[in-house]
Amino acid sequence: xxxxxxxxxxxxxxxxxxxxxxxxxxxxxxxxxxxxxxxxxxxxxxxxxxxxxxxxxxxxxxxxxxxxxxxxxxxxxxxxxxxxxxxxxxxxxxxxxxxxxxxxxxxxxxxxxxxxxxxxxxxxxxxxxxxxxxxxxxxxxxxxxxxxxxxxxxxxxxxxxxxxxxxxxxxxxxxxxxxxxxxxxxxxxxxxxxxxxxxxxxxxxxxxxxxxxxxxxxxxxxxxxxxxxxxxxxxxxxxxxxxxxxxxxxxxxxxxxxxxxxxxxxxxxxxxxxxxxxxxxxxxxxxxxxxxxxxxxxxxxxxxxxxxxxxxxxxxxxxxxxxxxxxxxxxxxxxxxxxxxxxxxxxxxxxxxxxxxxxxxxxxxxxxxxxxxxxxxxxxxxxxxxxxxxxxxxxxxxxxxxxxxxxxxxxxxxxxxxxxxxxxxxxxxxxxxxxxxxxxxxxxxxxxxxxxxxxxxxxxxxxxxxxxxxxxxxxxxxxxxxxxxxxxxxxxxxxxxxxxxxxxxxxxxxxxxxxxxxxxxxxxxxxxxxxxxxxx
Amino acid sequence: xxxxxxxxxxxxxxxxxxxxxxxxxxxxxxxxxxxxxxxxxxxxxxxxxxxxxxxxxxxxxxxxxxxxxxxxxxxxxxxxxxxxxxxxxxxxxxxxxxxxxxxxxxxxx
Numbered sequence: 001x002x003x004x005x006x007x008x009x010x011x012x013x014x015x016x017x018x019x020x021x022x023x024x025x026x027x028x029x030x031x032x033x034x035x036x037x038x039x040x041x042x043x044x045x046x047x048x049x050x051x052x053x054x055x056x057x058x059x060x061x062x063x064x065x066x067x068x069x070x071x072x073x074x075x076x077x078x079x080x081x082x083x084x085x086x087x088x089x090x091x092x093x094x095x096x097x098x099x100x101x102x103x104x105x106x107x108x109x110x111x112x113x114x115x116x117x118x119x120x121x122x123x124x125x126x127x128x129x130x131x132x133x134x135x136x137x138x139x140x141x142x143x144x145x146x147x148x149x150x151x152x153x154x155x156x157x158x159x160x161x162x163x164x165x166x167x168x169x170x171x172x173x174x175x176x177x178x179x180x181x182x183x184x185x186x187x188x189x190x191x192x193x194x195x196x197x198x199x200x201x202x203x204x205x206x207x208x209x210x211x212x213x214x215x216x217x218x219x220x221x222x223x224x225x226x227x228x229x230x231x232x233x234x235x236x237x238x239x240x241x242x243x244x245x246x247x248x249x250x251x252x253x254x255x256x257x258x259x260x261x262x263x264x265x266x267x268x269x270x271x272x273x274x275x276x277x278x279x280x281x282x283x284x285x286x287x288x289x290x291x292x293x294x295x296x297x298x299x300x301x302x303x304x305x306x307x308x309x310x311x312x313x314x315x316x317x318x319x320x321x322x323x324x325x326x327x328x329x330x331x332x333x334x335x336x337x338x339x340x341x342x343x344x345x346x347x348x349x350x351x352x353x354x355x356x357x358x359x360x361x362x363x364x365x366x367x368x369x370x371x372x373x374x375x376x377x378x379x380x381x382x383x384x385x386x387x388x389x390x391x392x393x394x395x396x397x398x399x400x401x402x403x404x405x406x407x408x409x410x411x412x413x414x415x416x417x418x419x420x421x422x423x424x425x426x427x428x429x430x431x432x433x434x435x436x437x438x439x440x441x442x443x444x445x446x447x448x449x450x451x452x453x454x455x456x457x458x459x460x461x462x463x464x465x466x467x468x469x470x471x472x473x474x475x476x477x478x479x480x481x482x483x484x485x486x487x488x489x490x491x492x493x494x495x496x497x498x499x500x501x502x503x504x505x506x507x508x509x510x511x512x513x514x515x516x517x518x519x520x521x522x523x524x525x526x527x528x529x530x531x532x533x534x535x536x
Numbered sequence: 537x538x539x540x541x542x543x544x545x546x547x548x549x550x551x552x553x554x555x556x557x558x559x560x561x562x563x564x565x566x567x568x569x570x571x572x573x574x575x576x577x578x579x580x581x582x583x584x585x586x587x588x589x590x591x592x593x594x595x596x597x598x599x600x601x602x603x604x605x606x607x608x609x610x611x612x613x614x615x616x617x618x619x620x621x622x623x624x625x626x627x628x629x630x631x632x633x634x635x636x637x638x639x640x641x642x643x644x645x
Contacts, residue, residue, distance in 0.1 A: 028557070052557030061557070062580035064637055115633035125638045132585060132622065133632040152559055173559060198598040203558040203578040237579040237598035242637075245644045288643060295637035297621035298581060302596035305614060 016169070016178035021047040021148075022387040023380070024167055024181045026155045026209065027189030029058030029201075030369070031349020033138035034105070034376025035187040035383070036147045042384035046147045047181055049170065051154035051190075051204050051469075054139050058191050059201035059325050059350070060369070061135040063240060064296060068370040069106060069127035070099050082367075086359025087495045088511045089222075091531035094356040097336070101377055102370035112141065129369065153179060156472050157402025158186065158212050158345070164390065165216060165344035166398050171465050178465070182398065184387025185344045187379045188213055188331065192324035192350035193480040195429035196422050199230065199239040199320050206473040207324075207480035209351040213331045214479065215401050218340040218347075219517035221527075222355035223329035223480070224487035227435050227497045228362045229265055229319040230326065231279070236302035239320050241365070243292050243299050243310075246284035250314055252276050266499075269319055269436050278314035321430045326364035327497065328354050329484065332515055337382035338375050344386055348372070348379035355513060356531070360496020403519060404458050404479075405471035413459025418467070421474035424453045429481050439502045443489045450482045454520070483516040490514050490524045537577040538594050540606050541568050545591035545615065551627060555586040574601060581618050588627035590616030 023039040025032050028050025040046045070078045079095045106126040116124035155170040167183040190209030194202035230239035249257035257271045271277050303310040330353040334341040349372040354363050428446040462468035493507035494500045512528040546568035553561045562572035579598035593609045623631015
């Protein structure tokens, strides 16, 4: 790794660390890892900066995820079946390209030595990735091919030179100093936005990439599809759904909440609005119980450590909001190469909108995982190409373009802290009767409060380095919430995970994308893509 | 949330300080790290499996701290229990080649 230009001392508060590279990847999950690998394979010098630790960061590392993994001869049928569920918004071509890249890269992982389990035919089973092992393996792979990884280096803003994204700046939160990385292209792989919910990975998933992209002029797409919720043993953060396939649900008085033949999440959400709900994995026989314990051990930690028998006793369950993590929305992609419409800026994984792949329904349980692989690769390749073809002398000045939380646009306002903003976002975005079930008046009330919060944040000044990160996270959470509910207000219908109680039918005229953007003033636009059909 | 760094088990390697994605620990020279930002913990249990001496305990309550002592965790055999269930040892990966989740996926169809 030829990383040039480390010039400053290590004293806290000293001059910023200045580095330069061809491609800068921001993020620390699977999409960031694949972007780094793809860019390095294309001959680029690559730096990855992550807010946390590449290996444990993000939604994948603490999980056990399936991949969408289909052999070529079965793809036509698999894609058509899935497309029928996506509310007419997804694109078969995108699905095929995703499946193709995931297929190739997962086979490559086996060649690289990833210890996939063996199925009953004696073949490696490639359609599942255990999170901690997967991300540990990706970290080692990145280091092996010479990618430089900086942990605990959150990016706070993008750098712009003459209309082209030229890197990013942020802080080294463990050494208390600033950094700037000058880059020929930047990939945002910062994950989705969990609206401050207590789910696995959510601490880092504050929508930072959405905010940075919007400040550069990019727009979001599909943000109304941010109402995916996960069944979770209360009060844990274990938002892992697989074992609930074998659960029965009960009310306080012991009567069954009947989920058979219905959308489990909708039925349980309705029951939770009426009172506490309990679950028990009583549909699992002895063999399944053993596989569940061995294959999903983290799902049993909350119950085992509380002395509860998950199979025999009833325990309280809740629905936790997964925002755009297992929702759909994110940075709108302008092309197949994960470009964003902003020169030099690319987006991958949950930072990007997955609407073209998953439409109005969640991509959780396989598609999102394959999307992280595929989009990471496309973004990494394209960023490497852009950096190579656009090498320029650094005549024009490099300007940091971060706004709210970093460069206050208003005079110091009434005290409104990052913690206040987090509390506000949680209060507006997490309740089932705000977000899971939506109404126009409810959305409008929330938006009014979120807009006030945005303005109040704009008068806050960070006293210390770490406060700047908190304020930026607060701004990103608030902006993401405003885009999500603005899009939800504009989609006057119900479709997929977007459930409007005041518009329960699907409106064929809205078989289109809703794009949102802007910061102080939110813009909303309907956009019909070539692949979007007016069926369903 | 993270509740316990066991002084008796910890070897002050500071791996958890680096590996925690939420940056909840602060290193202390020649001593066990301290839990400096407990409220930032996302209850993901990752620190437990990266710890080479099973010195950390994360309680499953993600909504706030609870009252639990090192002795209680030790007596219940909970130090390192997640790592053992996965097949990780000494802070290093293992066991994913024996993961039967593919059987669950087949059974759930």
